[in-house]
Amino acid sequence: MEILIKSCRIVDETKDFVGDIYIKDGRIVDYGEGLNYNCKIISAEKLVAMPAFIDMHVHFREPGYTYKEDIYTGSMAALKGGYTLVNLMANTSPICSNMEVVQYVLNRSRELDLVDIHQVVSVTKDFDGKTLDHLNTIDKRVKFISDDGKGVQSNLTMYKAMIKAKNMDLTIISHAEDEEIVSVDTRLSENIMTLRDIYLSKITGGRLHLAHVSTKESIKEIRKAKKEGGNITCEATPHHIALYNNDYRVNPPIR
Numbered sequence: 179m180e181i182l183i184k185s186c187r188i189v190d191e192t193k194d195f196v197g198d199i200y201i202k203d204g205r206i207v208d209y210g211e212g213l214n215y216n217c218k219i220i221s222a223e224k225l226v227a228m229p230a231f232i233d234m235h236v237h238f239r240e241p242g243y244t245y246k247e248d249i250y251t252g253s254m255a256a257l258k259g260g261y262t263l264v265n266l267m268a269n270t271s272p273i274c275s276n277m278e279v280v281q282y283v284l285n286r287s288r289e290l291d292l293v294d295i296h297q298v299v300s301v302t303k304d305f306d307g308k309t310l311d312h313l314n315t316i317d318k319r320v321k322f323i324s325d326d327g328k329g330v331q332s333n334l335t336m337y338k339a340m341i342k343a344k345n346m347d348l349t350i351i352s353h354a355e356d357e358e359i360v361s362v363d364t365r366l367s368e369n370i371m372t373l374r375d376i377y378l379s380k381i382t383g384g385r386l387h388l389a390h391v392s393t394k395e396s397i398k399e400i401r402k403a404k405k406e407g408g409n410i411t412c413e414a415t416p417h418h419i420a421l422y423n424n425d426y427r428v429n430p431p432i433r
Contacts, residue, residue: 179202179203179204179218180200180201180202180203180215180217180218181200181201181217181218181219181220182198182199182200182201182213182215182217182218182219182220183198183199183200183201183219183220183222183227184198184213184219184220184221184222184223185197185198185221185222185223186198186199186222186223186225186226186227187224187225187226187227188209188226188227188228189226189227189228190228190229195211196211197209197210197211197212197213198210198211198212198213199213199227200213200215200217228260230260230261230262230263231259231260231261231262232261232262232263232264232265233256233261233263233264233265234265234351234387234413235265235267235326235351235389235390235413235415236252236256236264236265236266236267237252237266237267237269238251238252238253238264238266239252239270240252240270240283240286241270241271241272241279241282241283242270242271242272243270243271249283249286249287249290249295250290250292252264253287253290253292253293253295254292256292256293257292257293261293262293262294263293263294263295263296264293264294264295264296265296265298265322266283266295266296266297266298267298267324267326267327267351268297268298268299268300268323268324268325268326269305269326269327269328272304273300273304273305274297274298274299274300275299275300275303275304275312276299276312276315276316277315277316277317277320279297280297280299280316280319280320283295283297284297284319296319296320296321296322297319297320298320298322298323298324298326298351299312299313299316299320299322299323300312300323300324300325301313301323301324301325301330301336301339301350302325302330302335302339305325305327305328307325307328307330307331307332307335308332308335310335310338310339310342313339313342313346313348316346320348321348321349322348322349322350322351322387323339323343323348323349323350323351324350324351324352324353324389325353326351326353326389327353327429328353328355328357329352329353329354329355329356329357329371330352331356331357331358333374333378336374336375336378337378337382340378340379340382340384340386341382341384343384343385344382344383344384344385348385349385349386349387350375350379350384350385350386350387351387351388351389352371352372352375352386352387352388352389353389353390354368354371354372354374354375354388354389354391354396355367355368355371355429355430356368356370356371364430364431365393365395365433368391368392368393368396368430369393369395369396369399372388372391372393372395372396372399372400373399375388376399376400376403376408376410379403379408379409379410380403380406380408383409384409385409385410386408386409386410386411387410387411387412387413388400388410388411388412388413389412389413390413390414390415390418390430391412391413391414392414392415392418392430392431392432392433393430393433396412397412400412417432418430418432418433
């Protein structure tokens, strides 16, 4: 079977252009601008084609919660979706606060040899919200730290974590949720913590990635910070984009 995909944005490590992709028997045979083949044509205007994707925020639930997901099933799902590198959150059991858990995950990944896996370590030890000493024991294989699922509530702890992350060349993935006010206003809860973390990143120089952003106010502040040169990135989830809040319950809520 032959397919010619026309007028898509083609992006790889060396190129970024609008062009065509010719596929024969399930393999990419040719790509470039202005291709002409006598075969089925698919128009792909305003779509993007890339060799593979990276998912910054996944939960494979291993160790501890494999009745939900595990490294094998998660890796297979990633492959099916075109993802070849995934970043695993630390809310496992035990919580990933040490290199023993990191090593376990990396060993399982190596055994399966399906996708590249990075394991996140918790910002605070066992998500206790205050202890940072465990970060002194992690090595260069760890690139990200996060208390995803809870968020760091203490301003002082997050300030110290930002400084430590900068000195160790780590990026903090922030679950921006003020637990004190969330029962009153979930939107305000996210906005307050987003602003706090942006400001702490600005004054410390630490790299910040804001997870599952779900409010327009947060997006506005992130864009403003990036324009001002902030070392900040963010993500949105498929369910926040596609679903309705009266159908599903997640955290942060679907707006």
